[in-house]
Amino acid sequence: MRVIHVAPAAFGADGVYGGGERYPLMLARALASGVDCELVTFGPYARLIREPGGLRIRVLRRRGCWRGHPAHPLALGLPSALAGADVVHTHQLRSAPSRLAALVRRRHLAVTDHGLGGGGWCGLLPRLFERFLVVSRFSARTLNAPPGRTDVLYGGADPACYRPDPRADRAGVLFVGRITPHKGLDRLIRALPDDAELTVVGSGGHDPRPPESGYPALLVRLAAGKRVRFTGPVDDAEAARLYREAAVLVLPSVHRTCYGRTVAISELLGLTALEAMASGTPVICSRLGGLPEVVRDGETGFLTEPGDVGELRDRIRTLLADRPLARRLGDDARQLVLERFTWDHCAQRCLTAYATMLE
Incomplete structure (x- = not known):
């Protein structure tokens, strides 16, 4: 063939x-x-x-x-x-x-x-x-x-590339994706607990039209005074390391952006969720699109209402504070990937x- x-x-x-x-x-x-x-x-x-x-x-x-x-x-x-x-x-x-x-x-x-x-x-x-x-x-x-x-x-996800490291001291919140308004990164920065660190991996979109063209600058303003690091795009090896060392991956995609634009299709699947899960990292993501088909609420991570900053903050705090829970969710997430994804x-x-x- x-x-x-x-x-x-x-x-x-x-x-x-x-x-x-x-x-x-x-x-x-x-x-x-x-x-x-x-x-x-x-x-x-x-x-x-x-x-x-x-x-x-x-x-x-x-x-x-x-x-x-x-x-x-x-x-x-x-x-x-x-x-x-x-x-x-x-x-x-x-x-x-x-x-x-x-x-x-x-x-x-x-x-x-x-x-x-x-x-x-x-x-x-x-x-x-x-x-x-x-x-x-x-x-x-x-x-x-x-x-x-x-x-x-x-x-x-490639389970040989994306795999947990039992020696890693997991810490912080990770976001991996394109930096565009429908990904909801502005909500994540607002939801970030004061004592938490956020690593943002990805590059901007291709929409030159205002106000969306000002989205990266908006994120920088929201991150002022918070522990937020923007890495830009990274290669597979570096992404795998970041997944292994993160306490949680967050995908806060939204139906309606901070500019008021309605997004009909925000997440058809969510490859970054699968890569994190293969790495033994629990995932917090919005309950929209295809994400609920791969992330099982309470089993491999948590689903939250799109755009709900308060609920997102609570879920992040829970996983950062309860390491046994995070470990259990991460272990079950990897097992699900090995079985199906x-x-x-x-x-x-x-x-x-x-x-x-x-x-």
Whole structure:
């Protein structure tokens, strides 16, 4: 079986540091251990990367982006790059590469969406895809994916990379994610207990419009006088260390931002929650989107009402003060990842869906 994944933006310095970019990379790596798999993505210049695990990453030269959006790269070589594939698996239903793939590829076309907005050609676009491989049941509902053609893959974490360290002296609160208003980081800083330290890992979004463009400056003002450290993006090894040493990971995503904007889709899954759980770190997250499908309230962490600063503060205080409780939740969180949410589990669910397509 030859499988080609198509991701509109690479993960990392040449693309975007986001879950929607990390997901296709990690899934393709897991698939490459068992099938002929290639990841096609886009960048400033063309190149072919052969990874030790068998994955080929083909970067097509980006000639520009439709409407200036990084999810809509334009490249002349995409149709020829898809030739010879048994299955083409695109990411972001409404991205320009997915649209083009839907036009040039008539059979065995699957899609995984990561929350990109946009039109759907008056309902025609979804009909061009044979299979919807969604990251959560919530994602399936938001896409209105047809039940008979939909499989839930979820996502994963590498339990060898993200693992607990019994020697680590866990302390402090950790946030990992894109620094955009819908992630609710402003609520977390407000909720941070006076004696707690917060480490913020991630970079800003791509929205240049005010007032959202002033969000990083707002966070700096809110953090004044508090023990808050902004690291920017970090590599996998450093992220794994931070997960292992944190007392708790907090994902305070919101339905309504501090600027009053309503967010229809805030969290389809939450890869950082899975990575923390694999590290034996309990998670506090908002009860929204796909997060309740992976974080079990009172078992692997806590779910809180989105935007409720008081409840968030109370839950943080509880886990920072009660180390036996935090340890128990963290141990159960890792066990859940090992049972259901590794990338190998995700790849196996994906291969089962491909087999259905090729019958």
